[in-house]
Amino acid sequence: MRTQVGIVGAGPAGLFLAHMLQREGIESVVLEAQPQAAIEGRVRAGVLEHAIARLLVEAGLGDRMEREGLVHHGIGLLFGGAVHRINFAELLDGRGVVVWSQHEVVKDLIAARRAAGGDIRFEVSDVTLTDIESKRPSIHFRHAGHRHVLSCDVIAGCDGFHGVARPSIPPGALQVYERILPLAWLGILAAAPPPADELIYAHHPSGFALASMRSQHVARLFFQVNPDENLGHWSDARIWDELDQRLAGDDSGIVLTEGAVLQKSLTTLRAFVAEPMRYGRLFLAGDAAHVVPPTGAKGMNLAIAGARVLARGLTEFFKSGDASLLERYSDICLNRAWAAQRFSWWMTQVLHRNPRDNAFDLRRQLADLEHLVSSRAAAAALAEVYVGPPLERL
Incomplete structure (x- = not known):
């Protein structure tokens, strides 16, 4: 098997990356260990930043969200027996957030992938990454009882904190920052x-x-x-x-x-960051690279924003050979990740x-x-x- 981008993991990062690449005519294959029903029913994050919600609409993924999602223009802080409202709309010229669960985003992404005829395979096992430092990395995996080798130009590790992508990077190549609260x-x-x-x-x-x-x-x-x-x-x-x-x-x-x-x-x-977010032709995205305490509602937003940066970098690389944005991918995403860590950590220590x-x-x-x-x-x-x-x- 051969593709341009092999994507390990069908969470928000991997699926959004595949969607954005497909819109640019770039081939990818998405591999996911869990059954489709499991990831579509896995209730996790639920708050989309204003710009991330706009991004989903612009990417053609916002129809259900605009009909069924809940637009919020503030939050309440309850302490001392009283609720105090922080009015986002008043403070930020009308902007707010959208309550739209991660599993609903995933459903829309899978439906879009299927409709476009994109290759997505669930219930894969025995996944290993090889030659990630070379220009022809490969993903070895088992699916439907058969062994396969997927030859790629680039691999995107979007398989979460416990996935195989990050551990495939040689010891000592990453600096890991972690705090378990x-x-x-x-x-x-x-x-x-x-x-x-x-x-x-x-x-x-x-x-x-x-x-x-x-x-x-x-x-x-x-x-x-x-x-x-x-x-x-x-x-x-x-x-x-x-x-x-x-x-x-x-x-x-x-x-x-x-x-x-x-x-x-x-x-x-848990708070976790791995630096840099790439090694050779392997790029980490989403929870494979960073995990934030959920208090700040940043996890899914970080994953989608990072996938957008990676998609833009890969588009430039495949269409013109320009790798400059890919070279800056890690720095761009880590700046945002550390800002999210700061906010999530502050929210956590103030409220817990x-x-x-x-x-x-x-x-x-x-x-x-x-x-x-x-x-x-x-x-x-x-x-x-x-x-x-x-x-x-x-």
Whole structure:
């Protein structure tokens, strides 16, 4: 088998890269270890920056999002028993974010790939990358009971934090920066109306909580737990009691409507960056190169923005032989990744109760939050990063 770009991983980064390349007439093959149904049903990130949502529309992927996605022009910060709204539209000339889940983005990307006749293969196994430092790297894999070798000009490693792409790079070639936080989120997807019209980030003495949504009838709710928490110890009733305490207690005005719990998950908070994001003809994208704490809602946005940069670089390379943008790919994406790490880390430390914190830290957090909601400049700084940079700067 032969293609121009071999793409390992059918998440947002890999699929968006394939889509953008196909629009430019550049061949690619997408290989994914999971079944199609699994990645289309995997509920993860749900907030798109303003420019990323525009990018999906311009790429012909925005029809369902524009019909069904939820445009939000602010978020609520709940602390001291009251909700304080950060008004994005007022602070940023009308800009906001779109609540549109990652699995919905993936569905649209797969449908577009199929409609265009692009090669995408699910349930591949035994994937190995060879000759990545050469001009003819290869991907070896098993699919439908047969072994295959895919010869490429370039390989894009978009297979996530636990994938095979990054470990294929020789030891010592990457500088890895990592911090595993002593924090985790217990999350549920519930057949219930969201408790608020916009996302609510809650600071509570018992720990952080987040009220989000996937639609007007499906709530996505999280609260902070220990990383070693056993999901089996959390009955549906206990989960609702905890959410009610952290979100609807005191005089917050939030009404939590219980519904059937459709999914439960436990996510340990991690910060990770690998530099550089390439080795030879292997380019890393998305979670294969960087993972941010979910508090800042940046993971999917980083993946799509990075795939856009890589697609533009590869287009120039294949059409004119100009590799200058490809040479800058890592630097461009790492600048954005570290900005996202800074914001996500700040949001996490302001809102969560770290087990090492004492009474001083609690008062410091509350002072931070009070400053945020009483200073227009502080609120604007949060809004600017949360909503994201203009499309022209991606």
